[in-house]
Amino acid sequence: MAIKTDKAIKISQKHLLGIQDLSINDVNLILDEAHTFIKVNQSKNKKIDVLRGKTQINLFFEPSTRTQSSFELAGKRLGADVMSMNISNSAIKKGETLIDTAMTLNAMHPDIIVVRHQDSGACNLLSQKVNCAVLNAGDGRREHPTQALLDALTIINRKKKIEGLKIAICGDILHSRVARSNIYLLNMLGAEVNIIAPTNLMPKEIEKFGVNVFTDMKKGLKDCDIVMMLRLQNERMTSSFLSSNREYYEYYGLTPDKLEFAKSDALIMHPGPMNRGIEIDTILADDINKSVIKEQVELGVAVRMACLKMFCV
Amino acid sequence: MKKQYFINANILDPHNSINEVGGLIISEDGKIEAIGKKVNTNNLPTREKPIDLKGKYIFPGLVDMRVFVGEPGYEYKENFRTLSNAALSGGVTSVVTMPNTDPVIDNVSIVDFLRRRGRDKSKINIFPCASLTKNIEGTNMTEFGLLQGKGIIAFTDGVKTIQNPRLMSRIMNSAKDIGCLIMQHAEDYELAKNGMINSGIIATKLGLSGIPEIAERILIERDLTLLEKVKCRYHISQISSQKSLEVIKYRKEMVKFTSGVSINNLSLNENDIGDFKTFLKLSPPLRREEDRIALVQGLKDNLIDVIVSDHKPEDEESKRLTFSQAATGASGIETLLSLSLELYHNESLKLETIIRALTCNPAKILKINKGNLSIGNDADFCIVDIEKPWIVKKEKLISKSKNTSIEDKRLQGKVTNTFVKGKELFKL
Numbered sequence: 050m051a052i053k054t055d056k057a058i059k060i061s062q063k064h065l066l067g068i069q070d071l072s073i074n075d076v077n078l079i080l081d082e083a084h085t086f087i088k089v090n091q092s093k094n095k096k097i098d099v100l101r102g103k104t105q106i107n108l109f110f111e112p113s114t115r116t117q118s119s120f121e122l123a124g125k126r127l128g129a130d131v132m133s134m135n136i137s138n139s140a141i142k143k144g145e146t147l148i149d150t151a152m153t154l155n156a157m158h159p160d161i162i163v164v165r166h167q168d169s170g171a172c173n174l175l176s177q178k179v180n181c182a183v184l185n186a187g188d189g190r191r192e193h194p195t196q197a198l199l200d201a202l203t204i205i206n207r208k209k210k211i212e213g214l215k216i217a218i219c220g221d222i223l224h225s226r227v228a229r230s231n232i233y234l235l236n237m238l239g240a241e242v243n244i245i246a247p248t249n250l251m252p253k254e255i256e257k258f259g260v261n262v263f264t265d266m267k268k269g270l271k272d273c274d275i276v277m278m279l280r281l282q283n284e285r286m287t288s289s290f291l292s293s294n295r296e297y298y299e300y301y302g303l304t305p306d307k308l309e310f311a312k313s314d315a316l317i318m319h320p321g322p323m324n325r326g327i328e329i330d331t332i333l334a335d336d337i338n339k340s341v342i343k344e345q346v347e348l349g350v351a352v353r354m355a356c357l358k359m360f361c362v
Numbered sequence: 363m364k365k366q367y368f369i370n371a372n373i374l375d376p377h378n379s380i381n382e383v384g385g386l387i388i389s390e391d392g393k394i395e396a397i398g399k400k401v402n403t404n405n406l407p408t409r410e411k412p413i414d415l416k417g418k419y420i421f422p423g424l425v426d427m428r429v430f431v432g433e434p435g436y437e438y439k440e441n442f443r444t445l446s447n448a449a450l451s452g453g454v455t456s457v458v459t460m461p462n463t464d465p466v467i468d469n470v471s472i473v474d475f476l477r478r479r480g481r482d483k484s485k486i487n488i489f490p491c492a493s494l495t496k497n498i499e500g501t502n503m504t505e506f507g508l509l510q511g512k513g514i515i516a517f518t519d520g521v522k523t524i525q526n527p528r529l530m531s532r533i534m535n536s537a538k539d540i541g542c543l544i545m546q547h548a549e550d551y552e553l554a555k556n557g558m559i560n561s562g563i564i565a566t567k568l569g570l571s572g573i574p575e576i577a578e579r580i581l582i583e584r585d586l587t588l589l590e591k592v593k594c595r596y597h598i599s600q601i602s603s604q605k606s607l608e609v610i611k612y613r614k615e616m617v618k619f620t621s622g623v624s625i626n627n628l629s630l631n632e633n634d635i636g637d638f639k640t641f642l643k644l645s646p647p648l649r650r651e652e653d654r655i656a657l658v659q660g661l662k663d664n665l666i667d668v669i670v671s672d673h674k675p676e677d678e679e680s681k682r683l684t685f686s687q688a689a690t691g692a693s694g695i696e697t698l699l700s701l702s703l704e705l706y707h708n709e710s711l712k713l714e715t716i717i718r719a720l721t722c723n724p725a726k727i728l729k730i731n732k733g734n735l736s737i738g739n740d741a742d743f744c745i746v747d748i749e750k751p752w753i754v755k756k757e758k759l760i761s762k763s764k765n766t767s768i769e770d771k772r773l774q775g776k777v778t779n780t781f782v783k784g785k786e787l788f789k790l
Contacts, residue, residue, distance in 0.1 A: 069567075148682050168684035169569035170638035189686070191569025226569060252566040
């Protein structure tokens with residue numbers, strides 16, 4: 050369980066734009082709250098009324114299945130009125146800017162807006178223009194805070210702590226907002242973080258984030274408690290970053306022989322959606338003794354309920 | 363026009379090596395009649411009342427080598443009238459305008475239009491550039507000779523770079539034959555692809571694609587290698603990194619060329635971008651503090667010749683977007699001198715070095731008789747209170763576009779009066 054502090058009971062931020070802005074106290078508040086929602090989600094009556102009368106708008110400029118449905122379900126279980134808007138690229142090309150969209154929605158008095166956008170910093174811009182709380186559901190390659198929080202909750206649920214654990218994050222770090230948010234959060238919670246990627250998919254000066262950098266997966270996995278795999282984001286790759294998927298699998302795909310280097314009780318995580326046979330061996334992905342991928346999805350709803358509650362009320 | 367007399371000013375004219383307390387006499391036809399310490403109350407006619415400028419400075423009118431004006435095509439961002447008013451308030455009396463307009467300045471007939479507009483609407487001296495290639499497409503050369511004959515001062519693709527090395531070598535050949543000045547915005551497109559800010563920790567943190575310094579360096583290396591064979595008048599528009607300076611230092615001994623730097627790169631670094639400030643999305647991008655310090659040193663060492671404003675007015679709608687969608691560039695002509703003076707006040711540079719890079723150095727590269735206070739020349743100059751503190755406020759800017767890179771910055775030093783051809787066209 051996360052460390053209890055009796056210092057503050059309110060979140061220090063108005064918006065959830067990124068892990069960078071949160072204090073350790075904020076993180077613990079969210080994780081504690083989320084923990085209580087795990088049981089709610091497993092019970093027969095999953096509905097509670099804390100957000101009754103509140104309006105939640107999910108504004109997705111980028112396609113998403115799991116994050117969007119997770120946020121939608123989270124809002125509904127808390128009793129909020131949830132509206133999901135999928136704004137495809139073509140709608141933006143009609144000429145409406147992000148700010149105009151924000152102003153329009155703001156005029157409808159929502160209490161919370163959940164945003165996903167393909168551009169880094171889009172949520173920051175939006176948050177300056179609306180009166181309600183903004184939750185970042187992923188912006189470009191910058192941050193995906195609720196993913197990092199649900200990953201942390203999953204780890205705590207299994208390993209009972211994060212401090213002192215050795216955690217490897219492996220794959221397309223360059224294009225990954227999940228990696229960035231996780232690096233901030235896991236560092237904050239006292240884990241030792243190893244970053245594994247081919248140099249072409251490694252962001253510049255990432256070592257300054259206080260992580261160990263590896264291009265050799267076996268070395269990077271050595272004695273790790275958690276192996277966090279990332280999806281190869283082919284849709285964000287504009288030029289040749291890799292020679293082929295099969296070579297990538299050979300060097301950076303998680304296979305049983307590479308997993309041998311991690312601790313014997315190491316857990317496998319993946320934010321989804323998975324490219325089976327590219328970044329992860331399909332049998333490993335489904336191994337119920339090692340993989341906690343489904344649990345991540347389950348706890349994702351709890352974490353988002355906690356975030357909605359804490360930032361909305 | 364009546365004769366005008368000024369006395370007791372600190373006169374700084376690097377071109378004529380004048381750096382003394384003295385006076386200035388402007389003749390009836392707006393020329394400089396006398397200048398320096400010999401102009402004082404003792405040798406002025408008693409019936410005249412000279413203007414006492416005690417404590418103030420007189421500099422030659424600034425020559426800004428990199429200015430974007432919205433005419434034709436983007437008049438809503440800036441036109442000649444608003445540009446010249448903004449320039450005058452910053453002590454700038456001559457500007458070199460970039461050809462990135464709509465249509466592009468790439469043929470003789472559009473130059474006629476431009477010169478007419480410049481003459482009718484502008485109060486300052488306009489020196490237009492034409493593009494190196496037709497429609498700035500980087501494929502076919504423009505008519506350097508004919509365009510130069512029409513009064514084009516230099517050739518550049520402005521915000522664009524000649525990527526094709528064969529074309530670049532041919533451009534250099536033509537430029538040499540005709541004797542015209544070419545200016546390159548040095549950036550390799552492939553290396554800079556999708557990039558928005560300096561490649562490094564800030565880009566990684568903000569989740570934005572980076573522009574590595576090597577994208578600039580590799581192009582400078584290429585051009586200077588080509589220049590070894592063809593000795594044409596070549597100028598690198600803006601340098602942004604320490605590594606580029608190393609190349610320049612090394613090559614200076616072998617080939618002749620000149621280079622400039624934007625006041626933004628001299629005064630700001632990538633950390634100023636903060637929480638996605640789109641006004642600081644610039645090209646070349648702001649780089650590390652080490653780079654900024656190296657650029658200041660480069661001016662000291664005469665490796666960089668010119669400071670430019672890189673004045674690029676953009677309207678609100680082009681900037682109120684996410685960082686990746688927002689337009690590149692900052693408005694800066696009216697704060698060019700004041701921001702440069704910061705480097706004097708914080709003891710980074712000598713006043714003379716700064717004024718040289720803003721007046722006679724650009725004039726020399728352009729081969730124009732501006733940026734000096736020589737006797738008989740047009741009296742283009744500004745009077746500056748270099749100690750006067752003020753704060754940059756967006757709403758107080760004169761330029762049509764308010765995209766300043768230094769909003770709310772405290773500056774010291776302000777132009778109080780600007781004269782063009784002896785006429786006072788700006789007064790604080």
